[in-house]
Amino acid sequence: MIETSGAYNAVTYLLDRNIDEGRSQKLAYTDTVSELTYGQLQQQTCRVANLLRRLGVRREERVAMIMLDTVDFPSVFLGAMRAGIVPVPLNTLLTADQYAYVLADCRARVLFVSEALYPSVKDIVGRMSDLECVVVSGKNAFGHKLLSEELKGESDVFATVATHADEPAFWLYSSGSTGMPKGVRHLHSNLAATAETYAKQVLGIREDDVCLSAAKLFFAYGLGNALTFPMSVGATTVLNSERPTPAVMFALMNRYNPSIFYGVPTLFAAMLHDEASKDERAGKRLRICTSAGEALPESVGHAWKARFGVDILDGVGSTELLHIFLSNAPGDVKYGSSGRPVPGYKVRLVNEAGADVADGEVGELLVDAPSAGEGYWNQRSKSRRTFEGHWTRTGDKYVRDADGRYTFCGRSDDMFKVSGIWVSPFEVESALITHPAVLEAAVVPEADSEGLLKPKAFIVLRADAEKRGLDEALKEYVKQKIGVWKYPRWIETVDALPKTATGKIQRFKLRDDGAATGHGQA
Known part of the structure; x- marks a missing residue:
């Protein structure tokens, strides 16, 4: 270090x-x-x-x-x-x-x-x-x-x-x-802390690498991808001032032949399913891809590897911790999980009482990070809730398996219980997008006629989707994939999902809209 x-x-x-x-x-x-x-x-x-x-x-x-x-x-x-x-x-x-x-x-x-x-x-x-x-x-x-x-x-x-x-x-x-x-x-x-840990010990970034990031430099993920990491070893970076559409990213790959491509889940999915780019390749030098911003659906990871022959290293990071602190690694990839702690970072999963949870139990993720920020500007109460001594609260719910891998369950404020059992919106969304008709999905809680919370899904369909009878087919599909109580009781088809500039789904907007507009089609 x-x-x-x-x-x-x-x-x-x-x-x-x-x-x-x-x-x-x-x-x-x-x-x-x-x-x-x-x-x-x-x-x-x-x-x-x-x-x-x-x-x-x-x-x-x-x-x-x-x-x-x-x-x-x-x-x-x-x-x-x-x-x-x-x-x-x-x-x-x-x-x-x-x-x-x-x-x-x-x-x-x-x-x-x-x-x-x-x-x-x-x-x-x-x-x-x-x-x-x-x-x-x-x-x-x-x-x-x-x-x-x-x-x-x-x-x-x-x-x-x-x-x-x-x-x-x-x-x-x-x-x-x-x-x-x-x-x-x-x-x-903080900058060197991310370069000497994730960049060098997970990515294995080298001087001869050519880096291309879909995430912009104003975003913590993009700042590491396109500034901290390549400069820490003297590599070359290709900057993109345009919106990172599939066509733009494939054109840059063809022109500059990057060896590392940093993307986000929605872009990887869009690149895989874009009809205009279906014959595009990802470059002969490409040796590694990374994903952050939101958890990468398992189906997207497998489809990318099958088409391009390169793994996507899914990981999780935050603005507060500057870059990725949990990640899959070359030769150690399990799609559907966020991998293991990055060397130099310590993590805990805790319950509402602050006690550590056992393997297989859902808990909030806390991180002891060398790259943690020193707090929020003019937000003392929020700083004290987030930065607790060595530990930073992420607000993410995770479960750890016996092999030490961590799987994302949702944001603390997105999780809800159905019939007394925690439901992860991300798990339901991941099941929905494996259906051939669904391109994107977002799930939020909605109260039924008895005032009990149940999953409601907003979906973006693929261009060739057959809509007749689709809602009932999707409900049965989710039941078979992940459990009877987790299926969406209401499904609403939309043209696009609300997202931040960094690709994160803004579920709070869907919750607000749902409260204002009532149930989708039951």
């Missing part, structure tokens, strides 16, 4: 070390339009640091980033940290009101925003009391400062600030699947 006690700046570990080890000319990033070698990236981060100093931003103050995945993102993110300033990458799909909330919450002095995303904030930037400057990445500054022009006059030499290993380095806002996002404060030491 890299020593990260005392004076330590994460940029030295991630970037400058590559220069010291002779990778100045090695390609670090390409975004299909621009490229940066490690040497050029170092120079750009120094220019950004000098720019921020000229703009009057001081150590420990925040700068917000609403930026697409281009080479400007790592330049700004690392440049701010080099100066001891705290970058705050934000979800690029928020509404103006949500941006106003987050910008006010983090009190950003400067906002870096991609040209294509500026319209989403143009009406609010003038009323943010702490925001003093907007810098636009692109060709049109909209009356503000243009990043490329501002950097031209800055020096490519900067004395990296001697930050502390335990000093906040960056913030990430939670995806907000259950409400307004919370700002998680991460430390300079």
Whole structure:
């Protein structure tokens, strides 16, 4: 493990070390339009640091980033940290009101925003009391400062600030699947902690790897995939500024031939079932795929391996813990499970009383992690409920088998009892999507005429699905797959499921809609 006690700046570990080890000319990033070698990236981060100093931003103050995945993102993110300033990458799909909330919450002095995303904030930037400057990445500054022009006059030499290993380095806002996002404060030491554990001991990432992540850099999973992990070994990363559709991802695979592909369950399923891409392959160099964000259905894992000959390493991580802490591993894959604890992480399953549960019993997952954030910004009560000394509460319900593998059962606030027995929405959803007519499914509790909770399913059908008699067929199908009491009493067909930008199903919206609209078809 890299020593990260005392004076330590994460940029030295991630970037400058590559220069010291002779990778100045090695390609670090390409975004299909621009490229940066490690040497050029170092120079750009120094220019950004000098720019921020000229703009009057001081150590420990925040700068917000609403930026697409281009080479400007790592330049700004690392440049701010080099100066001891705290970058705050934000979800690029928020509404103006949500941006106003987050910008006010983090009190950003400067906002870096991609040209294509500026319209989403143009009406609010003038009323943010702490925001003093907007810098636009692109060709049109909209009356503000243009990043490329501002950097031209800055020096490519900067004395990296001697930050502390335990000093906040960056913030990430939670995806907000259950409400307004919370700002998680991460430390300079957290980045190396994920690279030296998951990236090196599970992925076995190498200098000759080419990495492609569907998850964006503003997301904790994507930040590790496309910044921390490849830079920790001097690998090359392909950035994608577009929406990660099957067509886009297959085109990037064909062009750049990545060796590691980081996806999410909904994308893997969409790539498998996209008719327009049914003859596409995944590249000859591809040696490993990973999945996070939500549990990977067993059927999707098997289908991907059968088609592409490469396993998907399903794992679970969180914004609070920065990246994956439970994972399957090469040569040790069991689809349907989240695998085992990542080396360097300890986990517990506890009941409502806080006592450890036995194998085969459902409990809430707690993690002792070297990458845990130090808490939520201005959310003391929530911080105390989540960060309990060494242990971080995940809010996930899991069961552990006798072999030490962990299987996801659902979020603590998604689980409910039917006839006195816990039901996992994920288990019912996993059964539904194995039916040939169902593409996606989400399950929530719904009260019947007696006021008792029963499963209600929202499904997205495949294009060629036969709808006649399907509801009753699906109910019988689930009964046979996982148990009579678990089948959905109501099934509602929808065009799409509500999701966060990171692909997580927002079941709370379905619960709210169900309460407002009543039962689906019984």
